[in-house]
Amino acid sequence: MPNELLLEVEDLHVEFRTSDGVATVLNGVDYAVHAGETLAVLGESGSGKSVTAQTVMGILDSPPAVVTGGAVRYRGEDLLTATEERRREVRGGEIAMIFQDALSALNPVFTVGFQIEEQLTVRLGMSKKDARKRAIELLDTVRIPAAARRIREYPHQFSGGMRQRAMIAMSLALDPDLLIADEPTTALDVTVQAQIMDLLAEIQSERQMGLILITHDLAVVAEVADRIAVMYAGRIVEQAEVTELFRSPGHPYTEALMASLPRLDLKGQTLETIKGLPPSLLNIPPGCPFHPRCERAVSRCESERPALRSLGFGRVSACHFADEVVSSRA
């Protein structure tokens, strides 16, 4: 019996209306997250992984962004049709988000403590004194040493790893059930990255939170995710349980990504490359968006867009030849 379903994103479409034309940034994204589960959303720049998260949070810049279809359901409630007041309640209180660049996500002119306490006093109506106490507890939770002293410091006085910890503390302030982490460790050194990923995993299992981890890093995904959704050109091209996906990818794009990754534990491996470039979102190729770069493409791929279909074992893939792709590795 799986845990409670927290978030469902269904057939989400988002366009950016720019002076250069209409960019179709999301073309029908579907995913679901349960309590206690880590879903990794993997993709390269421009694949739409962050825009999906921003739509869920209701923090899309509009204009240029316009949601043109689909639904975002949190515990069954459609957030896209909810009132702005309700959205504000959900944002932070039910679903919180942390960002890649903690220095620009934190306000430089307020102390770290103030930024955490603000939520507690405004949203929970805590007194200043209680809020300070709670904020120090939160900084302790994310293992910031000497929290009672450092709470009076400004973001620039924190190191990169400490800032990311402070942001995690802030996201936990209202005790959310779902946390979205958008490239939380991309700007950090590898030893610090390991510390932060540990911390996230620990907090998640303690609180049985749902975690959406947005990343471009296959290795990070392999270490922490339960399930993986691979995005390409504004669509999910494959979704599977993590060991399944790494054992035998079900989409040529996933397969190619893995073959192009230099690995620490493999010596003298030849790197396969993916020819060409990701498509411009102003002009996505017809049929399968990956076909111009795909080794397996045939004429059918140029005209007929493959639907996301189930391959069993909880795996879905949007490729006409998904079965062959999977069996070629098995």
Place this chain on the structure above:
Amino acid sequence: MPEPILRVQDLVKYFPVRAGVLFKRTIGHVKAVDGVSFDLMPGETLGVVGESGCGKSTLAQVLMRLEEPTGGLATFEGRDIFALRGAGLRKLRREIQIVLQDPYTSLNPRMTVGDIIGEPFEIHTEVAPKGSRAAKVRDLLDVVGLNPEHINRYPHQFSGGQRQRIGIARALALRPKVIICDEPVSALDVSIQAQVMNLLGELQKEFGLSYVFIAHDLSVVRHLSTRVAVMYLGKIVEMGTEEEIYERPSHPYTQALLSAVPVADPALRGQRQVIRLEGDVPSPLDPPSGCRFRTRCWKAQDICADQEPELIKRTDGHLSACHFAEAKTVVP
């Protein structure tokens, strides 16, 4: 035994830190590079790894003479790099080139690709007479896998990976013998990163280049390097062949660094021993006495604070700067 093409001895670069409004006084020095020595052999790739602030990029800047060294010696084919002036320095720049990390800021947006790649010929007119320059630029575009017809385009018309190729073409223009690559693939997406890494490998074979390959990504460095130097707070803490560093690291910092790298194989989850380092890298303004890593090291003893460990051959024959060096396998 061939002679090293580039020899660096005890290189030091301090940046003064000044305070005061009217009367600036120096209150300390950031010890960015503090006694680095290595040899680069013809045709080899020396990988330099380390976390932010370890001094690896400053090392590149000093070797290119973009920053003046505080001390030490560097020779290129026997010539003293730091003593060169004027024409001699210009000549050196033909031999050593650099590829920078950020393909978005390292190309002038107002210049066409042809002008960017052809600019080295303006300064070094002896390499290509005026009439032959356009043809040379087209050749270079072709060599790095770009369409020679795009010679009149501007950088913004190219993607990140293509721009990095432009940067590589510019570095190749004067047919250098050594290219210093400062994080050349870290700004690129995975699928593009592999293309650029393969290109660097092919160019090395074709032109017999030697690389100093600076990166923070240990997987990338392993893939391209013949030898690897690991830096921490301005010093090399361990140096050896790719195999020695990745399979038998003996310095605790190298071991911790390698064990922290995530491996793209979920089957290994929970199987690997990960060494977690506590705290942050100390300030290079005031590095710890003795061994600089001792404040985060689980092996630290009194001797580590009193006596700085030398970078000498230890246990299994490669260089390691640790009193308690001991080879250990951390990469599966």
